[in-house]
Amino acid sequence: xxxxxxxxxxxxxxxxxxxxxxxxxxxxxxxxxxxxxxxxxxxxxxxxxxxxxxxxxxxxxxxxxxxxxxxxxxxxxxxxxxxxxxxxxxxxxxxxxxxxxxxxxxxxxxxxxxxxxxxxxxxxxxxxxxxxxxxxxxxxxxxxxxxxx
Amino acid sequence: xxxxxxxxxxxxxxxxxxxxxxxxxxxxxxxxxxxxxxxxxxxxxxxxxxxxxxxxxxxxxxxxxxxxxxxxxxxxxxxxxx
Numbered sequence: 669x670x671x672x673x674x675x676x677x678x679x680x681x682x683x684x685x686x687x688x689x690x691x692x693x694x695x696x697x698x699x700x701x702x703x704x705x706x707x708x709x710x711x712x713x714x715x716x717x718x719x720x721x722x723x724x725x726x727x728x729x730x731x732x733x734x735x736x737x738x739x740x741x742x743x744x745x746x747x748x749x750x751x752x753x754x755x756x757x758x759x760x761x762x763x764x765x766x767x768x769x770x771x772x773x774x775x776x777x778x779x780x781x782x783x784x785x786x787x788x789x790x791x792x793x794x795x796x797x798x799x800x801x802x803x804x805x806x807x808x809x810x811x812x813x814x815x816x817x
Numbered sequence: 818x819x820x821x822x823x824x825x826x827x828x829x830x831x832x833x834x835x836x837x838x839x840x841x842x843x844x845x846x847x848x849x850x851x852x853x854x855x856x857x858x859x860x861x862x863x864x865x866x867x868x869x870x871x872x873x874x875x876x877x878x879x880x881x882x883x884x885x886x887x888x889x890x891x892x893x894x895x896x897x898x899x
Contacts, residue, residue, distance in 0.1 A: 702899050718825055720891060723875035748898065760899060780899055786877070788891075789898035790825035801826050804895035 669736070669744045671728045673719065675751040680761055687745045687763045694742045696769035698776040702759040710795040717750045717759065720788035724748075731782045735764070738778065739771040746779065748789065781811040819884065821848075823862070824893035827869065830862035845871050846880045848890065862892075870895055 670687075672678075680701050688697050704715045732744040741764055748760040762779050766772040791802040822835045842848035849866060852859045863869070871878050872891040884890070 718828075720822070720824055720872070720875070720893070723872060723891070726875055784899040785896055787898040788824070788872070788893065788896050790894065791897045792825070801894065802897045804897050808897075809895075 669729070669732050670746070671725055671732060672747045673721075673724050673728070674747070674749060676749070678747055678749075678758065678761075680758060683745065683747060683761065684763060687743065687765065691742060691765060693767065694765040695767050696772040697763060697765050698769070698772040699761060699763040700776055700780055701761045704753045704755050704757050704759055706755050707793065707795075710797045712755050712793055712795055714794040715753045715755075715759070716792040716794060717753065718790045718792070719748075719750045723788050727787045728783065731779060731786060734782075735775045735778050739764075739766065739775040740768075741766050741771060741775055744775070744779070746783070748783075748787070750789070752794075778815055781808075781815065784808050785812065819887060820889045821852075822889065822891040824891065826894055827862050827892050831858050840884075842884055844880070844884060845873070845878065845882050845890065848884060849880065849892075868894060 684699050706712050728746050732746060735744060743765040745763040753759060762776060764772045764775040785804060785808045793800055793802060818837055818839055820837050823831050828834050840848055840851060842851050849863050853863050866880060870893055871880060873882060873887045874889050
């Protein structure tokens, strides 16, 4: 398991290749990449991501450990950036490795659902007409319900 | 003494990221009431506590949780990672 919280950019391809290297027992690798997206209402100049150093790493580790308990995973990777990001930049990525794809896909969805509303990150949009904190959505919280079996 | 941390718009409304305070508050809710009584900026930040989350020693917690033995309290809006 590798959990990384950093300000610097990273290379999705290189990270995925490194994650996959040397695992002949894993038949499936699923990756998800989050990108800073332009918004229709007002031109986005930047996205500023704040986090809670210490708690962030701890929360991400706990989420990844829970995913590893629920599914037969060989490995988990989480990289999440903070600081000022321009539209088009990569915010974060996750990767899951498993012998079979169903576990890798399900674990990746679980990681993303929990990461969105249980890891201490906050996004602020900087636009030409002003700045605003991104509000959490009810549907993000509701997304966790499906994992409460 | 307890470290109190603020993030995102809570930090902006209060005007600082962290402070160390002396308090006799027994629960998170009592600490919030104490802070709200200090100055208008705290009143503003804590006006709607339904909109807030709290972590005690870096674990998500509830507003009714006791503060005994806690070293670090953090207040912030619902998280928006990913």
